[in-house]
Amino acid sequence: MQMTRRNFLVTTAGAMAWAAGPAAAGTVGFGGPAFGSTWRAALPDGTKAEAVRRLVGSVVAEINQAMSPYLAQSELSVFNRADTADWQRCSAPLAKVADHAREMSRTTDGAFDPTIGPLVNRFGFGPIHGERVRPEDLSVSANGLRKRVAGLTLDLCGIAKGYALDRIIEGLPSAGVEAALFELGGEVRTLGRHPDGRAWQVGIERPDARPGTVGHIVAPGPLALATSGTGRQNISLGEGGVSHLIDPRSGRPVDAVPASVSVLADTAMRADALATALMVMGMERGAAFAETHSIAALFVRYDKGGSHEIMTGGFEARVTA
Numbered sequence: 001m002q003m004t005r006r007n008f009l010v011t012t013a014g015a016m017a018w019a020a021g022p023a024a025a026g027t028v029g030f031g032g033p034a035f036g037s038t039w040r041a042a043l044p045d046g047t048k049a050e051a052v053r054r055l056v057g058s059v060v061a062e063i064n065q066a067m068s069p070y071l072a073q074s075e076l077s078v079f080n081r082a083d084t085a086d087w088q089r090c091s092a093p094l095a096k097v098a099d100h101a102r103e104m105s106r107t108t109d110g111a112f113d114p115t116i117g118p119l120v121n122r123f124g125f126g127p128i129h130g131e132r133v134r135p136e137d138l139s140v141s142a143n144g145l146r147k148r149v150a151g152l153t154l155d156l157c158g159i160a161k162g163y164a165l166d167r168i169i170e171g172l173p174s175a176g177v178e179a180a181l182f183e184l185g186g187e188v189r190t191l192g193r194h195p196d197g198r199a200w201q202v203g204i205e206r207p208d209a210r211p212g213t214v215g216h217i218v219a220p221g222p223l224a225l226a227t228s229g230t231g232r233q234n235i236s237l238g239e240g241g242v243s244h245l246i247d248p249r250s251g252r253p254v255d256a257v258p259a260s261v262s263v264l265a266d267t268a269m270r271a272d273a274l275a276t277a278l279m280v281m282g283m284e285r286g287a288a289f290a291e292t293h294s295i296a297a298l299f300v301r302y303d304k305g306g307s308h309e310i311m312t313g314g315f316e317a318r319v320t321a
Contacts, residue, residue, distance in 0.1 A: 026195040027181075034060045035161055036070075037185035039168075044179050044195035051175040059167045066094040067160040069117065069128050079145055080117075080130060080153040087144045097156055097163050098140050100269055104159070105135040108277035108289075113248035114138075117155030120246050123253060128153050161185050162226060162272030169268075187226040187268050201320060207260040208302035215300060217321040220264060223296075226271035228279040229260030247280050254280055257303050261286060264296040264318060287312055 028046030031039050034056065041052055068074045075094050082088060090098075101114035115135050117128030131151030138154070139146040145154075165184040172180055172191055179192030181200040190200040199221060203214035207229045218225060230245065245254045261278045265271035274295060278286035283299050287310040290297040296313035311319075 031183075032056070035064070035068075035164070035185055037161075039182070039184045041183075042181040042200075043177060048175060048177050052172070052177060052180075055171045055175045056168055059164050059171065062093065063160055063164045063167075066091050067097060067156045069126065069155060069157065076154055076156065080128060082147075083150050085147055085150060087139075087141070087146045089143055090145050092143060093163070093167075095140055095143055095145065097160055097269070098138065098145060098154060100163075101154075101156060101159050101273065102135050102138060102140060104270070104273040104277065107293075108274070108281075110135075110248055111277035111280045112158065112273045114154055114156055114159070115152060116246060116248050117153050119248070120155060123246060125246075126155060126157070128155050158276045159269055159273045162187055162224065162268035162270070165189055165224065165268040184268075187224065187272060188220060189224045189268055190220055190222075204260075204262050204298065206302070207300060208307075216298065216319050218262075218264075218318050219320050220318060223264040223266060223318070224268035224271040225262060225264055226268060226275040227260055227262040228275035230254070230257065230279075245276065245279055254282070257301065259283065259299075259301040261300075262298040262315075264313075264315060283308065283310065 027042040027044055028049065029040065029042045030049050031041060032053065039056055043049065064071060064074065066075045069076060071077060075090050079088055079090065098114065104112040105114065113135055115133050115138065117126055118130045118132055120126040121128050130153035131149060133149045133152045137148040137152050139148065161184060165182065165187050168184070169182060169189045169191055177191065181190050181202065182188065188202045194200050199219040201217050201219050202225060204216045204218060204227060205211065206213050206215040228245065246252070247254055261275050263271045263275040263278065265274060278290055278297055281289055283301050287299050290312040294313050296315040298315050299310040301308045
C-alpha cells in the first residue's frame with residue numbers, strides 16, 4: 001500500500017504509549033478519532049468525559065476547517081489554490097500557526113519548512129501541489145496571509161496537531177477538568193497531577209520494536225512531549241525504505257533506519273515542529289543543535305551496530321525509567 005500523509009498521521013499515534021495503559025489505576029480512559037489519527041485522555045473522574053468529548057470535537061472541527069489540506073474548502077486549501085499575490089483574509093488560528101511555522105523555519109535553519117508540501121507530495125506522502133518556494137515568500141498578519149510567489153502553498157500538518165492539543169489543554173478547566181493526561185496523534189500534554197498525587201507519566205516507544213514496546217518513561221509536567229520518527233513510518237521498498245520525513249534542503253527523504261527524536265517544549269505546537277526539524281537534521285547534527293539552543297530532546301537510533309542514544313537540554317531530568 002502506498003503511504004499517504006493521512007496514513008502517516010494514523011501511524012504516529014504509536015510514537016507514544018501510556019506508561020501503564022490509558023486507564024491506569026485511579027483513572028478513567030477514553031478517546032476517539034481526530035485528524036486521521038486518534039486522541040486519548042485519562043481523567044481521575046469519568047463524569048467529565050462528555051464535556052471533554054465536546055471540547056475535542058469543537059477544536060478538531062475548527063482546526064480542520066482552517067488548516068486541513070484534505071478538505072477542499074478549508075481556509076488552507078482555498079489559500080493554496082489562489083493564484084494571487086494579494087492579501088487573503090484568514091482566521092486568527094490559521095494566522096497564528098502559519099506565523100509560528102515561519103518562526104520555526106527560521107529557528108531551525110530551514111529544517112522545518114511549511115512550504116514543503118509539493119515536495120512531500122512528490123514522494124507520495126501528501127495531497128498538496130504547487131511550486132517549490134521558500135517560507136520567506138509568505139507574509140502573515142493577524143488576520144491574513146499573502147504569497148510573494150503565486151505558486152506558494154502551505155502544509156501545516158507538522159504543526160497544526162500540536163496547536164490543537166494546546167487548545168484542548170487550555171480548554172479543559174472550562175470543561176470542569178483540573179487534571180488529565182491527554183494524547184493526540186502521538187503528542188502528549190498533562191494537566192494537574194495523577195489522582196494518587198504523583199506526576200503523570202507517559203512512555204516513549206522504541207522505534208525498532210512492535211507497537212507498545214516502551215524505551216523510556218517520562219514525566220512531562222507542564223511541558224508538551226512530541227516524538228518524530230522513522231521505523232514503521234516509511235514506504236517499504238524491498239529491504240530498504242523511504243522515510244516519510246523529507247529534508248527541505250536536500251529535497252530527499254531522510255535515512256529510514258529506525259530512529260526517533262522526542263522533544264519537551266512549553267507548547268505542543270513548538271515541540272511538534274522541533275521534533276520534526278531535529279529528526280531531519282540527523283542524530284549528530286540535531287543533537288549539537290539542540291544542545292546549543294537548550295532544547296530538551298532524546299535522540300534514539302537503532303542499526304546493525306546496536307542502539308545509540310543522546311539526551312540534550314536537561315531531558316534526562318524528566319526521565320523516570
